Amino acid sequence: MNGVHDMGGMDGFGKVEPEPNEPMFHTEWEGRVLAMVRAMGAAGAFNIDTSRYYREALPPEVYMTSSYYRKWFIGLENMLVAKGYITPEEVASAHAVEPAKPLKHGKFTVDQVERIMVRGKFGRTPGAPAKFRPGDRVRARNIHPTTHTRLPRYVRGHAGVVELNLGCNVYPDSAANEAGENPQWLYTVVFDSTELWGPDADPTVKISVDAFEPYLEPA
Amino acid sequence: MELRVRALETVLSEKGYIDPAALDAIVQAYETRIGPHNGAQVVAKAWTDPAFKQALLHDGTKAVGTLGHVGRVGDHLVVVENTPQRHNMVVCTLCSCYPWEMLGLPPTWYKAAPYRSRAVKDPRGVLADFGVTLPKETEIRVWDSTAETRFLVLPMRPAGTEGWSEQQLAEIVTRDSMIGTGLPKTPGAPS
Numbered sequence: 001m002n003g004v005h006d007m008g009g010m011d012g013f014g015k016v017e018p019e020p021n022e023p024m025f026h027t028e029w030e031g032r033v034l035a036m037v038r039a040m041g042a043a044g045a046f047n048i049d050t051s052r053y054y055r056e057a058l059p060p061e062v063y064m065t066s067s068y069y070r071k072w073f074i075g076l077e078n079m080l081v082a083k084g085y086i087t088p089e090e091v092a093s094a095h096a097v098e099p100a101k102p103l104k105h106g107k108f109t110v111d112q113v114e115r116i117m118v119r120g121k122f123g124r125t126p127g128a129p130a131k132f133r134p135g136d137r138v139r140a141r142n143i144h145p146t147t148h149t150r151l152p153r154y155v156r157g158h159a160g161v162v163e164l165n166l167g168c169n170v171y172p173d174s175a176a177n178e179a180g181e182n183p184q185w186l187y188t189v190v191f192d193s194t195e196l197w198g199p200d201a202d203p204t205v206k207i208s209v210d211a212f213e214p215y216l217e218p219a
Numbered sequence: 220m221e222l223r224v225r226a227l228e229t230v231l232s233e234k235g236y237i238d239p240a241a242l243d244a245i246v247q248a249y250e251t252r253i254g255p256h257n258g259a260q261v262v263a264k265a266w267t268d269p270a271f272k273q274a275l276l277h278d279g280t281k282a283v284g285t286l287g288h289v290g291r292v293g294d295h296l297v298v299v300e301n302t303p304q305r306h307n308m309v310v311c312t313l314c315s316c317y318p319w320e321m322l323g324l325p326p327t328w329y330k331a332a333p334y335r336s337r338a339v340k341d342p343r344g345v346l347a348d349f350g351v352t353l354p355k356e357t358e359i360r361v362w363d364s365t366a367e368t369r370f371l372v373l374p375m376r377p378a379g380t381e382g383w384s385e386q387q388l389a390e391i392v393t394r395d396s397m398i399g400t401g402l403p404k405t406p407g408a409p410s
Binding site: 007008011014017018019024034038056070073080085092095096103108119120123154166169172196202204206207209210 | 221223224225226227229230231233234235236237238240242243244245246248249250252253292293294295297310312314315319323324326328330332333334335336337338339340341342343345348349356357358359360361362363364365366367368369395400
């Protein structure tokens with residue numbers, strides 16, 4: 001979706017302001033939100049792409065004015081309600097009322113914590129040979145899906161060069177909609193800054209994205 | 220927010236979806252175990268062991284996997300090397316993808332609009348915000364983490380560190396130098 005989360009190349013947000021000695025969490029609830037998202041994801045309530053989609057789908061004014069973990073929290077709550085794990089009434093009363101919906105991997109317990117400290121695996125067996133090879137010139141297709149996609153707007157329609165073949169991976173555009181993993185080849189594609197930002201751009205800069213095969217066409 | 224978060228946690232716990240003690244353990248792991256010291260050890264090893272460096276650049280996941288407790292990374296780590304000719308910088312314009320296992324949770328600026336919007340269009344301007352100026356002719360390569368690949372920058376080893384141990388070297392490897400928005404600490408400079 002062409003949402004406000006797709007920020008590459010936008011102007012007007014000002015300077016980057018690092019916070020000296022930033023704590024891991026600014027308040028205790030931030031840590032609880034992170035842990036709830038990780039735990040419910042690991043229990044099988046949703047996949048990582050769906051959770052990203054629910055954050056992107058927040059109303060633009062909410063997205064832009066919420067802290068990072070507030071976005072995570074609202075996205076989590078919306079997702080769990082939409083999928084029938086909780087009801088708005090339960091959240092409002094802070095108590096379980098309805099029977100629980102079974103989780104794919106069961107209750108998330110202490111003995112499973114170590115498992116989620118290592119990232120999941122996203123590589124899959126390919127169904128067809130890769131269409132592109134390192135060195136090939138490709139163009140990011142001018143597509144505008146209204147649901148989740150990982151092709152940022154700023155590269156669409158632009159030509160670049162395949163640098164790496166990253167293997168066949170779970171396709172976020174399908175997984176986010178729970179339409180299956182639909183594995184696709186994934187490539188690092190490099191663009192000249194002048195191709196993306198015009199002739200006045202700094203010619204010493206190159207930008208790459210990781211692009212799934214359906215995002216690309218030969219150039 | 221605090222009340223809303225507590226309400227949700229209570230509901231999830233009462234419904235039998237999660238054990239609150241498991242949430243405690245997750246928070247504790249991120250607060251104590253997972254942080255840039257992991258990445259710094261990998262960089263220091265690469266600076267002192269040419270065979271390891273070669274293996275790391277060839278297959279980051281596999282090479283880091285040989286390092287015992289540091290080595291528990293997912294499948295998709297790509298390590299990119301800074302050279303006098305090329306400086307690498309990592310961003311996630313769409314959300315906040317970041318090599319957690321190597322660097323811990325990302326800092327707020329990494330997840331915020333100013334960095335995500337400008338890193339791909341004006342990386343030299345962003346570096347200036349961090350007080351970093353590179354030679355005009357140095358190529359800047361920005362890696363936008365748009366899939367599950369995670370990128371770690373291997374910074375250049377500073378001059379004046381000849382003969383240093385891995386442990387000494389790890390101490391000058393900063394988080395930002397592994398994102399590409401900073402450089403390692405200069406030997407002898409006040410920290």
